[in-house]
Amino acid sequence: DGIEPMPTIVPAEYELEQEKTRFISTEVEENVSDNQIMLEGFGNDNEPVNIQTEEQAEEELRIKRQDKVKEFMSDGVLFQQEVEEPSIPKKRFDRQKRTLACEYYGPKEKVHVEEELLKEKSSLTIKTVVLSIICFIMAILAGVAGTENGNFEIYGNNEFVYVGVQLLLLLVACGLHFRSFTNTVKNLKNKTVDMDTVISVSALAGVLQCVFGFAFTDSVESVACLMSGAVLIPMIMKTVGELIRCKNDIQNFYIVSDEEFECFSVQNIPDEDTANEIARGLMLGDPDIKYSAKINFPARFVELSRSAEVTGPLFKIAVPVICIVALVIGLIYGVVSKNFFAGVSALTGIILMGLPVAASLISAVNLSVANKKLNAEGTAINGYSAVEDAVNSNGVMIDACDAFVSGGCNIEGMKLYHKMRIDEAILYTASVVIASGGVLADVFEGVIIGKKELLFPVESLSYEEKLGCSCWIHNHRVLVGNRELLVHHNVETPDKELEDKYRAMGKNVVYLAIEGKISAMFVVVYKANEETARYMRELEKDGLTIFFRTSDANITESFLEQEFGLPSNVVKIINPVAGEMFTKVKNAEIDRADAKIIHDGKVQTMLSALHSAFAISSYVTVSRTVQLVASFIGVVIVSLLAFLSGLAQIGVWQIIIYQAVWAIVLSVLPKFRKI
DSSP states (O other): OOOBOOOOOOOHHHHHHHHHHTTSOOOOOOOOOTTSOOOTTSSOOOOOOOOOOHHHHHHHHHHHHHHHHHHOEETTEEOOOOOOOOOOOOOSOOTTSSSOOOOOOSGGGHHHHHHHHHHHHHHHHHHHHHHHHHHHHHHHHHHHHTSTTOOOGGGTSOHHHHHHHHHHHHHHHHHHTHHHHHHHHHHHHHTOOOHHHHHHHHHHHHHHHHHHHHHTGGGBTTTBOOOGGGGHHHHHHHHHHHHHHHHHHHHHHHHHTOTTSOOEEEEEOSOHHHHHHHTTTSOOSSOOEEEEEEEEEEEOHHHHHTOOOSOHHHHHHHHHHHHHHHHHHHHHHHHHHTOHHHHHHHHHHHHHHHSOTTHHHHHHHHHHHHHHHHHHTTOEEOSHHHHHHHHTOOEEEEEHHHHTTTSOOEEEEEEEOTTOOHHHHHHHHHHHHHHHTOTTHHHHHHHTTTOGGGSOOOEEEEEETTTEEEEEETTEEEEEEOHHHHHHTTOOOOOHHHHHHHHHTTOEEEEEEETTEEEEEEEEEOOOOHHHHHHHHHHHHTTOEEEEEOOOTTOOHHHHHHHTTOOTTSEEEOOHHHHHHHHHHHHSOEEEEEOSEEEOSOHHHHHHHHHHHHHHHHHHHHHHHHHHHHHHHHHHHHHHHHHHTOBTTOOHHHHHHHHHHHHHHHHHHHHHTTO
């Protein structure tokens, strides 16, 4: 059938250069004569180099200035003058706050931000250990006192001392979390509810029970157990959640601050006209289409990493409802049992068993599990604001040439017509394909071993929709595309039998025509990257429309759906006008962009991050529902025990185990869901 294998085009100069290197010795003798003049600074003197920091240099300059002033004499008397101290920049961190008060503006801040993140991690670790020790001690003491009728021998058989010890330890723990209480006051003014509110409500209930324990010492442990030890559970859960988030931020920071990392960001199509042109003909409403943009610097890293959690809606429902239920049941039980301590204990039990104390921890685990996988790929989702931005999108824009990278596209052979030279046929076709950003660009670059200087200058290049490319090269009209392109330009086409033969084998053909004559036919194979295909299928399930830009006539919507295993009407190839508009957007390098979803520029890592954002958002909804169910069950358990068999059966250990089990279940689920 006349199909020839593809050769490799090598320039003659390249071969000559390679030949020379085989005979030229690379060894150079470096003998320095003893009588040779050696200028200072040009020898190999191993003299120590004085390295100073900016602060040390400023301090040295300040001292020299003071010495100069002291040397100045006026009328024999030392002239006294105040020396203006150089303004030393203040630390960018407010050490009184847990939240980093700095921002990462560039490489100069890298060391400072990393240092403070590590210090925060260390501080949170110590805080977690201290709170856990206090909680364990309080639980052990409560367990000893919680034996039948109460065992207070270690307190000199004095219930008053027992209550006092529990209250003291509780207040120490509250002191470690004092910011939660100040934040709760601010929340009341702003009418918001968060994890700090949960901690404050739990602590208030625990303190209230201890206060009533002083007044009703005979009822302590006999009527109800002191539950103050369980008050520390929400404190511990929040601190552990902050620790997990801090570790997550550190790993993300290592990626975004790596100066050798070529940074890309998942961005919205910035121009409304371009977005509307891309989505033309689809019922997308306001198109929110994501694409991968090359950025010079990821901005607002710290701010975005500390963005608000997604627990607000859960707390907004659960906290007021459970507090009201606790007050009502506490009052009823106190009246029925004729014991105020019993009523307050019922209220405390419902609050500690009913509030979703693990919510902050679960949101941190959710994000951390996703980023652990993404970080290994050079990708990072920086905070829940990035997740929210991603799930609000309704489409993703991909260049077809990126979707087939590393997939295995190949040129299996070629057939020449009208005595066309094989090297010219390859260079003409390669010039058009590479200039148009075609799917086969990488393959043709391999044929010319990356020597783009061999390519011909391409002028007036345009992509004719579903047909191929037309352009001018050396004042010759050149066409590269399918059979329909040749027919459209009145070029005599070769026998279709050979083309049908290869198409029946799952292969495609690309024609080259020069000056109205068929010159060559290439037999090509397209193979998608399987990892890219998998993430496309996941994003289709997430409800995204996948847009493609292409300049290859063989890349059709039906072909893409078949190659990537996608259902019908999910893929849309944009028209040539939209393609040119997108190419300008894609090639425009952005100086600074928000550090939301950062990746290495590969299409599969972008799709992976987008799908992970949808998975995170989905699990937020699931975990919110599960925690509401757990809260309801906790309230029911305390209420039933209170009215049926008494509150003495509910102690610190029971509450700790109940909340810990739900926290473990919800922390493990993201791993099984493959977020």
